[in-house]
Amino acid sequence: MAMKIRLARGGSKKRPFYRIVAADSRMPRDGRFIEKLGTYAPLLPKDSEDRVKMNVERIEYWLGQGAQPTDRIQRMLEAAGVRPKTERNNPKKGTPGKKATARVEEKAAKAAAAAEAAAAPAEETPTEEAATE
Numbered sequence: 001m002a003m004k005i006r007l008a009r010g011g012s013k014k015r016p017f018y019r020i021v022a023a024d025s026r027m028p029r030d031g032r033f034i035e036k037l038g039t040y041a042p043l044l045p046k047d048s049e050d051r052v053k054m055n056v057e058r059i060e061y062w063l064g065q066g067a068q069p070t071d072r073i074q075r076m077l078e079a080a081g082v083r084p085k086t087e088r089n090n091p092k093k094g095t096p097g098k099k100a101t102a103r104v105e106e107k108a109a110k111a112a113a114a115a116e117a118a119a120a121p122a123e124e125t126p127t128e129e130a131a132t133e
Helices: 056-064 071-080 098-132
Strands: 003-012 015-024 035-040 052-054
Touching: 003 056, 003 071, 015 056, 035 056, 052 071
Parallel strands: none
Antiparallel strands: 003 015, 015 035, 035 052
């Protein structure tokens, strides 16, 4: 059985509240779980003690049994000092998407066309002066 330590959402609409649970990975997010391991209230201030409450002993037990924490739970465990901090690398995070890239290319093409148009009349002006003399 593939175990996960993850968040199960509760609370009303626009007022989230999460339980930290140990659950079978095949179960729905808010569905059946094996054990409640803590709570997470994201609406509370970040420095509040009640924002994240975890039963660290039980979490360590489930990690010892092979349960995999989700990314958000992993970050919470790192902040609590239970797990060592891991280096994350997302090289594509700062790169623009397809539409933004197309817009930049289109803007550059328009700027190049405008520069050519501005340079072309400047070159014709001396020839016109020569023709009038």
